[in-house]
Amino acid sequence: MEILKDYDLTELNTFHIKAKAKFFVEVKNEKDLVKLFLTPMFQESEKLFLGGGSNILFTQDFPGIVILNKLKGIEILEDDSETVLVKSLGGEWWNDLVNFTVERGFWGIENLSLIPGTVGATPVQNIGAYGVELKDVLQNVEAYEIATGEKKIFSCAECKLGYRDSIFKRELKGKYFISAVTLKLNKNENENLRYKTLKDYIEKNNLIIKNPKDISRAVAEIRRGKLPDPKILGNAGSFFKNVYISEVDFKNILMSYPEMPYFLEDLPSETVDGKLEGVIKIPSGWLIEQCGPRHGGGSWKGYREGNVGVHERQALVLVNYGGATGEEIKKLAYQIIDSVYQKFGLRLTPEVNFV
């Protein structure tokens, strides 16, 4: 295990923001991880755990140590006639784990196909897409406590997973390194086509769903058509979370904006701090499309200023056209937040983690 100095992180974040880490280390096994945790240099430094860098915005060089998760391995732990427990170490690519499961006919994470990043980061924001969240299949999370180097197993309930939220983003932020995730998947047919876009795509293309791989393929096709590939255009997927409001607030806003789209059926799971019953989802992408600078045509969608912009097909996605700094992206994000607040009185929350 080699600790490198002044390490360039440009290729380790999907925004392709130029930033350096004062110290950098790749962790390939759990023994090295514990050894590292117990060194005084590690204990004294600021720390950043990094997976695929697909949910991170570097706004400056990182003054401490970046630990890149390279723990690899996927295994089937238990298997009965109905369910299977699959454990993956945290440095595996999430989509490789999806492929591992759909190839074997296991149902549960096919709707989460093609989400970039590592397995170890998935509980941090409880990844979700096309009507499924990690929470629906998570059995437990293994994580090492930074202060002691001790391993703890968190049950799904203990992770307090909510809409793009978890205990690892709140009270345990930066306190544990997630080393492995175990999922409980179904061996029997258990398709989830509640999400309208997915259902419509399958119907429109006359697809016959025989196994989870068929759904995985459909999800991948939809995603490729909708989202820019970070290898070609720097981005971190949806920059903002969707907005959830009470029925009372919703009715008030609807009086001024009767055309505002909303979803009742797609309720997120409970948030860390409370219930979401009676909550209405407003797609943030739509709110962003309705606002924007005059010289940009009155909508943020497709807006570009210098090296940064808002993607032309997906208003939730901020992009680096090349050479942008994290500060430039952050500034654009806050301009968008302000303009949406001015118009609708609704405050967008970034999904991306600022560093």
Ligand SMILES: Cc1cc2nc3c(=O)[nH]c(=O)nc-3n(C[C@H](O)[C@H](O)[C@H](O)COP(=O)(O)OP(=O)(O)OC[C@H]3O[C@@H](n4cnc5c(N)ncnc54)[C@H](O)[C@@H]3O)c2cc1C
């Ligand atoms: C094109 C695109 C599409 C996307 N689509 C979706 C989507 O549909 N749904 C969705 O939910 N997300 C989506 N995302 C966001 C992103 O893919 C997920 O959040 C993913 O889980 C991040 O994984 P990562 O390994 O890249 O995490 P990173 O960006 O490396 O890290 C994210 C956060 O987790 C922390 N972290 C990382 N690893 C660990 C660890 N082992 N232990 C503790 N903390 C850790 C980091 O410190 C950081 O705070 C998308 C991103 C892109 C670029």
